[in-house]
Amino acid sequence: MRATFMYGAGDVRVDEVPDPTIVEPTDAVVRVTLACVCGSDLHPYHSMPASEEGVPMGHEFLGVVEQVGDAVTDLAPGDLVVSPFAFSDNTCPFCREGFHTACRHGGWYGAGGVGGAQAEKIRVPQASGTLVRLPADVDEKLLPSLLTLADVYLTGYHAAFMAKVSPGQTVTVIGDGAVGLSAVLAAQRMGASTIILMGRHQDRTDLGRKWGATDVVAERGEEGIAKVLELTGGEGSHAVLEAVGHMPAYEQAYRIVRPGGVVSRVGVPQYEDAPVGFGSLFGKNATLNGGPAPVRAYLEDAIAQVLAGELDPGAVFDAEVSLDDVAEGYRLMDSRERIKVLVRP
Amino acid sequence: MRATFMYGAGDVRVDEVPDPTIVEPTDAVVRVTLACVCGSDLHPYHSMPASEEGVPMGHEFLGVVEQVGDAVTDLAPGDLVVSPFAFSDNTCPFCREGFHTACRHGGWYGAGGVGGAQAEKIRVPQASGTLVRLPADVDEKLLPSLLTLADVYLTGYHAAFMAKVSPGQTVTVIGDGAVGLSAVLAAQRMGASTIILMGRHQDRTDLGRKWGATDVVAERGEEGIAKVLELTGGEGSHAVLEAVGHMPAYEQAYRIVRPGGVVSRVGVPQYEDAPVGFGSLFGKNATLNGGPAPVRAYLEDAIAQVLAGELDPGAVFDAEVSLDDVAEGYRLMDSRERIKVLVRP
Numbered sequence: 149m150r151a152t153f154m155y156g157a158g159d160v161r162v163d164e165v166p167d168p169t170i171v172e173p174t175d176a177v178v179r180v181t182l183a184c185v186c187g188s189d190l191h192p193y194h195s196m197p198a199s200e201e202g203v204p205m206g207h208e209f210l211g212v213v214e215q216v217g218d219a220v221t222d223l224a225p226g227d228l229v230v231s232p233f234a235f236s237d238n239t240c241p242f243c244r245e246g247f248h249t250a251c252r253h254g255g256w257y258g259a260g261g262v263g264g265a266q267a268e269k270i271r272v273p274q275a276s277g278t279l280v281r282l283p284a285d286v287d288e289k290l291l292p293s294l295l296t297l298a299d300v301y302l303t304g305y306h307a308a309f310m311a312k313v314s315p316g317q318t319v320t321v322i323g324d325g326a327v328g329l330s331a332v333l334a335a336q337r338m339g340a341s342t343i344i345l346m347g348r349h350q351d352r353t354d355l356g357r358k359w360g361a362t363d364v365v366a367e368r369g370e371e372g373i374a375k376v377l378e379l380t381g382g383e384g385s386h387a388v389l390e391a392v393g394h395m396p397a398y399e400q401a402y403r404i405v406r407p408g409g410v411v412s413r414v415g416v417p418q419y420e421d422a423p424v425g426f427g428s429l430f431g432k433n434a435t436l437n438g439g440p441a442p443v444r445a446y447l448e449d450a451i452a453q454v455l456a457g458e459l460d461p462g463a464v465f466d467a468e469v470s471l472d473d474v475a476e477g478y479r480l481m482d483s484r485e486r487i488k489v490l491v492r493p
Numbered sequence: 494m495r496a497t498f499m500y501g502a503g504d505v506r507v508d509e510v511p512d513p514t515i516v517e518p519t520d521a522v523v524r525v526t527l528a529c530v531c532g533s534d535l536h537p538y539h540s541m542p543a544s545e546e547g548v549p550m551g552h553e554f555l556g557v558v559e560q561v562g563d564a565v566t567d568l569a570p571g572d573l574v575v576s577p578f579a580f581s582d583n584t585c586p587f588c589r590e591g592f593h594t595a596c597r598h599g600g601w602y603g604a605g606g607v608g609g610a611q612a613e614k615i616r617v618p619q620a621s622g623t624l625v626r627l628p629a630d631v632d633e634k635l636l637p638s639l640l641t642l643a644d645v646y647l648t649g650y651h652a653a654f655m656a657k658v659s660p661g662q663t664v665t666v667i668g669d670g671a672v673g674l675s676a677v678l679a680a681q682r683m684g685a686s687t688i689i690l691m692g693r694h695q696d697r698t699d700l701g702r703k704w705g706a707t708d709v710v711a712e713r714g715e716e717g718i719a720k721v722l723e724l725t726g727g728e729g730s731h732a733v734l735e736a737v738g739h740m741p742a743y744e745q746a747y748r749i750v751r752p753g754g755v756v757s758r759v760g761v762p763q764y765e766d767a768p769v770g771f772g773s774l775f776g777k778n779a780t781l782n783g784g785p786a787p788v789r790a791y792l793e794d795a796i797a798q799v800l801a802g803e804l805d806p807g808a809v810f811d812a813e814v815s816l817d818d819v820a821e822g823y824r825l826m827d828s829r830e831r832i833k834v835l836v837r838p
Contacts, residue, residue, distance in 0.1 A: 241728055242752045250752030250777050310780075383586055407587045407595030413775060420770035425762040430784045432595050435655075436769065439778030 151267030153202025176275030206266030238277030292462030304330025306441035315339030336360025413438035496612030498547025521620035551611030583622030637807030649675025651786035656732035660684030681705025758783035
């Protein structure tokens with residue numbers, strides 16, 4: 149089959165590799181019908197050292213079950229399924245508490261002998277705990293929105309969920325990528341009355357406004373901070389949803405969060421140490437949280453909302469490529485020409 | 494009147510100074526009947542550079558109102574009152590949200606022209622918002638417990654409150670000082686089923702056991718971390734209440750917190766930068782919060798509990814000195830000979 153590998157910064161290739169097979173009795177093999185490129189794929193696209201061994205890419209997909217291991221009794225070949233971007237058993241203590249990305253038997257696609265989703269097929273470990281079935285007769289037009297539930301929308305949702313966004317609150321979203329825009333949509337659905345979107349790509353912030361952003365701040369750094377404080381009467385935001393992952397975004401976040409407010413991060417931090425002392429978080433009782441979204445915890449509810457026509461985050465996809473053209477998909481997102489790119493194998 | 498000043502590390506003196514007077518119409522002057530020495534007073538006691546100008550000390554007190562400004566209509570001379578360790582107007586947006594230590598008109602005793610509480614009298618700014626009346630006929634034996642509500646007990650409570658300790662959870666408290674012990678008591682009252690107290694002074698951990706600690710871990714660093722992980726079946730604590738403020742305590746905290754758990758800090762951080770990236774907080778979706786306790790938010794409820802005989806945190810006081818002997822009180826706490834020292838002017 150064909151599958152996508154990254155061999156270094158900017159070097160994305162589609163290779164011919166053997167089809168995946170059942171390795172553990174808890175596995176399934178899924179034929180990918182729709183995948184996409186993630187903002188987090190752009191981190192190695194910028195910085196990965198050149199390597200002879202490619203890294204399998206892609207962790208968001210819908211597909212059809214082709215094969216299941218002996219221990220998988222609740223899925224059958226032919227089932228249309230969506231997968232969270234991380235696999236999990238859905239039964240360990242951490243899964244039961246809603247933190248599936250810390251599952252004791254869980255892991256990540258594209259690592260540890262598990263392939264990536266920008267491919268014709270993929271092996272899914274812990275298939276019973278991971279995969280969620282979609283109706284066989286689902287309207288094709290809903291598939292992009294359903295695919296956002298694998299990662300991007302529910303990652304934005306996780307930011308808002310962890311920040312406990314509630315009606316009447318002021319929320320600032322840092323980052324106008326697909327996750328930031330999803331966080332705007334989630335905050336709007338949770339009843340935030342003011343949603344400030346910090347971003348400077350107009351095609352993106354226009355979608356943000358459509359999804360509920362009441363204000364857009366294009367300025368960064370001190371100017372951006374001053375603008376948000378001005379918009380909040382000098383008080384700051386109840387919630388700051390940080391969807392970038394770089395230190396300047398973190399610094400903006402703790403500067404604009406209100407006393408007692410929450411900085412909720414879903415951009416994977418490209419730093420380890422950061423200010424957390426009296427002058428940043430402690431003095432104003434700010435909360436810092438967030439992490440890899442436990443998409444599995446939110447997946448069934450979100451599927452029901454999409455199927456009911458209440459939730460439609462599929463508009464983050466503004467381009468589509470075939471698997472053979474996946475490198476062009478990376479380029480379009482990296483250059484900011486497109487927000488998020490569908491990959492159809 | 495006599496009042497306590499610190500002139501440098503280890504240099505605590507009682508000086509004769511003019512009585513405080515009403516400066517703003519929102520002020521009151523209170524005659525202090527009971528004060529105490531705080532663990533946070535020990536930070537300057539260790540490190541304050543020598544100075545010709547002393548710093549007024551003390552921020553916890555009960556007393557009797559002597560005088561009120563024209564704008565103070567709900568308090569009268571003769572009222573017995575307790576004060577939070579920070580003053581606040583109790584009406585600004587941050588106060589209304591329960592974060593009085595960020596009050597827009599608030600501040601700290603012993604700074605900005607406001608005196609300290611280890612004194613015969615003290616001027617209280619924002620008196621109507623700050624002071625809470627006690628019954629005139631209150632049992633004298635309850636006064637130490639009521640004094641703990643000015644800071645120490647409600648600071649421990651704040652740690653547990655911010656961590657949202659709930660029935661059945663595992664809670665680890667780092668630090669066996671009076672605040673750590675108060676955090677144990679608060680966690681027990683919130684229904685934690687396992688309470689691990691990290692501390693190595695047996696007189697203190699004995700009181701911790703009496704207040705609900707189910708396990709005591711005397712080890713520190715890697716050994717202490719391993720012990721807590723062992724006690725929690727390798728899973729870690731739902732809540733870690735950090736009542737120390739030094740970096741090794743922070744490092745222990747994020748190592749022993751469970752995925753999705755909370756590190757709640759009430760020890761004033763003696764650092765600014767700390768690990769918060771994928772390898773510490775982000776990867777396991779841990780929450781970091783805490784800060785200066787908004788005691789005023791919790792004060793009325795806690796007074797009612799003490800008066801009803803349900804809550805009795807006064808046992809943290811295991812020594813008493815007169816105002817003239819306040820320096821001995823500092824020494825007793827600094828040497829760990831005593832947990833917390835009452836000061837009776």
